[in-house]
Amino acid sequence: MEINKKGFHRELVTTVRFGRDVPAGLRVLLIHRWPRGVYVDPYELSSLRRGHGDLDVLLDSTVDPEAPAHKSVGFVALVYPPLGEQNHTLVRVVVPIHGRYHEPSHDGGQFVRVHLELPELLLRTSPDTRAPLGDLLSPPHAIVEAPCTADNASTCQWVKIQHQGHSHRHAGFQIPVGDGALMTCMPNRRCLKPQ
Numbered sequence: 001m002e003i004n005k006k007g008f009h010r011e012l013v014t015t016v017r018f019g020r021d022v023p024a025g026l027r028v029l030l031i032h033r034w035p036r037g038v039y040v041d042p043y044e045l046s047s048l049r050r051g052h053g054d055l056d057v058l059l060d061s062t063v064d065p066e067a068p069a070h071k072s073v074g075f076v077a078l079v080y081p082p083l084g085e086q087n088h089t090l091v092r093v094v095v096p097i098h099g100r101y102h103e104p105s106h107d108g109g110q111f112v113r114v115h116l117e118l119p120e121l122l123l124r125t126s127p128d129t130r131a132p133l134g135d136l137l138s139p140p141h142a143i144v145e146a147p148c149t150a151d152n153a154s155t156c157q158w159v160k161i162q163h164q165g166h167s168h169r170h171a172g173f174q175i176p177v178g179d180g181a182l183m184t185c186m187p188n189r190r191c192l193k194p195q
Contacts, residue, residue, distance in 0.1 A: 001118055001171050008099040010173060014119060016091040025126030028091050029146060029158060030079040030119040036072040037114035037175065038097050041065050048096070055095070056080040056150035069100040079119070080150050099173070104180035111174040118170065122146060122158035 004011040014030060034040065042063055048055045060076040081093040102112050122144065141159050148156040 001116070003116070003171050003173050004094075008175065010097050010099070012095045012097050012116060012171075014093045014095070016121060018089045018091075020089065022089055023125050027124045027126070028081055029122040029124075030081065030093060031122065031146070032077045032079060032095070032119045033074065033117055034077060034097075035074050035114060035116070037069045037100055037102065037112065038116070039063050039065055039067075039072070039075075039100060040077055040095060040097055044096055055093070057095075058147060058150040058152055065098070067100070069102045072100060078147060078150065099175040102175060102177045104178035104182075106180035108179075108181075110176060110179075112177055113172050113174050115170050115172040121161040123161060124156055124158045 001015075002013045004013060012032075016028065016030075018026075040057070040059070040063065042059060043065075045055065045057045049057075056079070058078040058080075060078075061073075063075060064072065077095070079093055079095060081091050097116075099114060105112075141161055143157050144160045145155045146158050148154050
């Protein structure tokens with residue numbers, strides 16, 4: 001997992017590599033648990049889906065792109081990437097993310113750090129696959145229910161894969177914040193800049 005670009009508008013790149021024995025009809029689901037300090041823009045995701053047809057995302061709640069971090073809550077995005085047409089052993093997903101505005105710092109800090117956790121990796125095969133996916137994987141793994149597709153019409157059984165060999169379980173980036181010492185708050189909670 002890596003973060004590309006600078007400033008408030010970034011790209012989270014997640015790469016999953018499989019061994020040579022990838023079963024036909026393999027489906028991949030990445031479950032991102034986003035903190036309140038970032039958001040994904042549902043309109044941008046919809047545009048990407050129409051433009052490229054390869055980024056299917058299901059959000060667990062309504063996302064307000066205008067809300068600042070202190071008035072937001074974290075949310076979950078289920079990302080359904082296709083397997084590469086050229087290379088069935090590699091999945092590379094690019095999700096555009098945006099930093100939210102944060103409250104000004106009152107301790108002199110100029111930045112806040114937003115941490116992004118590795119997404120959960122779930123796999124399933126199409127019903128016509130002869131060998132169940134769980135038989136092809138070495139433990140530990142668990143069987144979980146999740147929506148079959150981003151359309152959220154039905155649920156399927158997925159195999160949840162435990163992350164192995166990752167020393168970095170999260171990535172992060174810094175977002176600039178204002179200087180709270182330059183603000184004066186009135187009793188009615190309206191804050192003004194000093195004259």
